[in-house]
Amino acid sequence: MSFAIGESVGPYRVLAQLGQGGMATVYKAHHAALDRYVAIKVLHAAFKEDPTFIARFEREAKVVAKLEHPHIVPIYDFAEHEGQPYLVMKYIEGETLKARLARGALTIEEGVRLVEAVGAALAHAHKQGILHRDIKPSNVLLTPDCGIFLADFGLARIAAAGETTLSQDMMVGTPQYISPEQAQGMKDLDAGTDIYSFGVVLYELVVGRVPFSADTPFSIIHDHIYSPLPPPRSINLKVPESMERVLLKALAKNREDRYRDVASLVAAFREAAAEVTPGVMAEARPATISPSARTPAPPVAMATDAPFAATLPPKAAEAEKPAEARPKAAPKEKSKGRPWWQWALVGVVGLCGCLFLLFAAHLVRNAGQEATQTAQASAALTASPAGAGPVVTPPPATPLSPTSVHPTAGVTDPIHAAEETVATHPGDADAHLGLAQVYYEAGRLEDAKAQFKEAVRLSNNRPDVYLRMAEGLMRADDPLLALELLAPGIAANPDNQALKDTASGIMLLSVSQDGALAVYEDYQNRFPDWAMPHVAASNYYIQHGNLVRAARELETARKLDPDNPAIHYTQGNLYERRGDDVAAVAEYEKVLADPNIPGPLRGLAQQRIDKIHGTPLPAVTKLP
Template identity: 45%
Template sequence: MPFKVGENVGTYRVMEQLGQGGMATVFKAYHAALDRYVALKVLHPAFLGDGDFIARFQREARVVAKLDHPNIVPVYDFAEHDKHPYLVMKYVEGETLKARLRNGRLSNAEAVEIVRAVGAALTYAHAKGILHRDIKPSNVILANDGQVHLTDFGLARIAAAGESTISSDVMLGTPQYISPEQAMGKRDLDDGTDIYSFGVLVYELVVGRTPFSADTPFSVVHDHIYTPLPLPTSINPEVGMQVERVLLKTLAKERADRFESVADFVNAFERAMKGEEVVAADAIPESTITRRMPDEAAAPVVPPLDPDAGAPSVSSGSSASAAPVKKRRRWRWWYLIPIGAVLCACGFFGLVVLGGLSEENQPEQVEPTRPPVVDAPPDDRPDNPPPDGEPQDILEDQFYQEQLDDALANLEENPEDPGAYLWAAVAFIDVGDEQSATEIFEQGAVLFGEDPGYFFGAGDLLLDRYYGIPALEMYGRGVESSGGDRLPPELRDRIQQALYFAAEDDNAPAFFENLDLQPGPEQPVPANMLDAIAARVTLYFDTPEAANAEIDEVLQRDGNLPVARLVKAEILLNLGAIGEAEEILQRLLGGPSMQSWIRSEAEFFLSILDQY
């Protein structure tokens, strides 16, 4: 802790610690001469690793100290104490919007008042050429006197001026509220960036949850870049259609598609809340409702999941953790099926595509009768969650349960639609019911098993969620259904990508051990590529040193193989050889064309180098 309770810091006496986040620790302090309380924000010691930071800190603090608006928490002073730079800010009695939302939804009147106040603060700051960069409920204070204040302009701007290990990470924004351009690490930020983050906050106010939530920062920021915005009315039917259209425009992936200014957004929102038509249906930006392809944008930069939860781990930049860089797991599924059954199901893949697993591992044939639609699993969650439970988790559970209900209703209405079975299976996955997901899928397989597209579609859905082994099973069954004809190039690419991600799967060692490749012109995975992926399995389930020895053997045979160079860089990351890893990745991206997923992975690893 930089300051101690009871300690004198300049003319201030530290009274208590109020909180700690990823960039600063906040204390309540007393100024005796002025007889008033203030808030001291002490910046994280990691910023001191930048030799020029103090000079920039002083320059930027002078800029934000000039902000004078009733809805902005003012900065009174800035100084250093025992080499710890800190800001002196007005102490506001009240609670954060984040704390208020824990107690339940706001009324429409409350939501409009908060949006109006935060919008006024942002409009004022933008007119001064100052962006906030980190708009979120914890930075909105609801004062006891009824006023609404936006805080931490200084912190976001000052942090962004630094070059420390944390300044390249944390100030990019909080994942749940980050704009796509921030997530991609772009530097040319403008008012549109704050408009997007403000839009996420408003979405949460009226819908009841943030649009994207997952268990890793990568998954969240990835969704902000690529995934269409979940329609507010599909989550909360009480949201008006005009309010939905305003949110769709505000949260467009492309900045040019958003409102031109905060004032325009606030005005449209207020009118929409009154039921007035402000955004025509044909004016909804396409970038909000269609999936953005990965090769259209850079890979996400990964900030900590919640800077308010605590300070991040800060390394020297010269060494890395020995643990593999795991990522992108929203749900772990398929594990109700024993490993033998998984390999059995993958028998199609082994026999038809890779020519590997034995005859006895083929799955049993299902009688071609129409089974009844599986009912939704009973909801045994407690009616009254514990007081300290996370409301966001509860809302997320409700959202996925509603998605499941919709999928099952759609399946009952469209029993001849193969996509309805796939949607229902995925919905069961999202609520964690792996057994029902498998049953629903197999019901569809009985009806549509002669159509390879059913299995290929399932494989693509699973691959989108980074489930390598189940995706391989689906592709294998699709190939079996097609009669084992010549594989199209795009299917070869997906099979190779699925094998790469399968290396992270908990069942990867047993799965790869049972693969028996047979050489031939129709082999979708060249031997050197499979050996490179096998080295990745060793990385995740043995040691980086053992994996490094394996990948070096592959590179000796084919030093230009993109996937081998990619795996080599990942291994070096885990060995702490950051410079070597970065050099390999830069050369890989600057080289000849390669598969888009390999390029995306290389860009992803480059984006997280600063975390080490």
């Protein structure tokens, strides 16, 4: 369920929705008795499948609520509203580290102060026997008065504590920052897990990119388990050898080889940072495709004239250029269309929502390469020199945590800048798309939709405009709005497979979202000959325990597209839920029998078979 704006939830009055992910929705609320604003985080309804979840939720919330530290977002309260459990946290105004890095690199001094603060928060929690399990830049909050907070402590722990389909199959963690032991589904996690994820954040601060980046979550997870860490100095020669040693130790594959505790890591980082010439930490660098990806990686551009690397190029200067003078993206080789099921079915088994939704933007970008080879770079989304090669754009500020994300004091108002760009170039679709993005980030949803529709009109329904819109919304954990706005693009471009593949993936990544079913039904009405909206609806019903409706939707999908491999996999899940393991194995074996079905999906089917037979595999194995 969702809370309505203006609704009273216990003593709290809901004022606005701040964000929505795969596990929870965040609201801003006011506590009248104490006259203070709070953030309310409510876990999605799918978790209530487990009849013991409320008790588990309360138990875990009590543990997490005991954490009191100046750099940890405190939990004030937890309760139920109409059977839906929720957490109440401190409301913090500021921005995430993710958003801060999108604006430019940290200075050495800022980096050390941030590492010390986050490290102190982790060390305090570890002394209480509590792990974070999902350390990443979007969970680090920065306030205008230089405050630093680690957010979402225990949310992953609470979500994974139940016995629902969602929690049982959920791999807690975010692909780019996940530890090898988390990726393998190990249960005996310890402080070394947080040290590894924290080490990935440090790697990103120092080098300018995460160590592993690929075109599927499975490829990234595979690399965290099996692939050697790219040496920082192989990417950026300005990284001192002492700092490289710190990162290599923090990111060792075996827990025993990492730092014994967070304090030791922080001390080593501080000592290595003292050897760095004062300046910025590192600019954002192009992310090479990981060793397990199928597409060859372009060479990484090297900077040689800064302590670690040069300062990020200013976006504002690029935005001021006339549309015809802006650098165009270098022509890209048309990619071979990856079937959507190569990555989307991760969402079916619980690897969905905020755990992987952010990464889905990268997948959308890859699908978009089919739609355009020479689209202009958006002034609001990219700012790369001509000929510099493909650049992974830093994500925009998004309200993903218990905070309202506002521009830091002294930073140019992005809305004003984007509006000026549109005023200067009213016929430029990219300018309107950029304005739509900043309106969306500011909570001006209707204005954002209007600007997006104008961008579509000016581009004559160009597919890449829809795909870039979807990318931005997936970054912001808003898959349902992405689907809503993609639908007209699919109707206007019925032969564009990239649009359909993107929507297919988003459907399956959103099955745990409140309101998802209404979106799937709208797609069924718009596109009566398309099986995927029915497959998505079937998975939605499976997650919500309505197996009769799930079977009905799956049968409709089978009539429309009998060779769709997702149907066999979903049918196997349905049989499992009914307790018919023999029939489930038969369906999974149909997936295994088709050599044309991608390895990741066959790997998932094999895992389900092994689980039924009582010999579960690790969460990720080397797949063909």
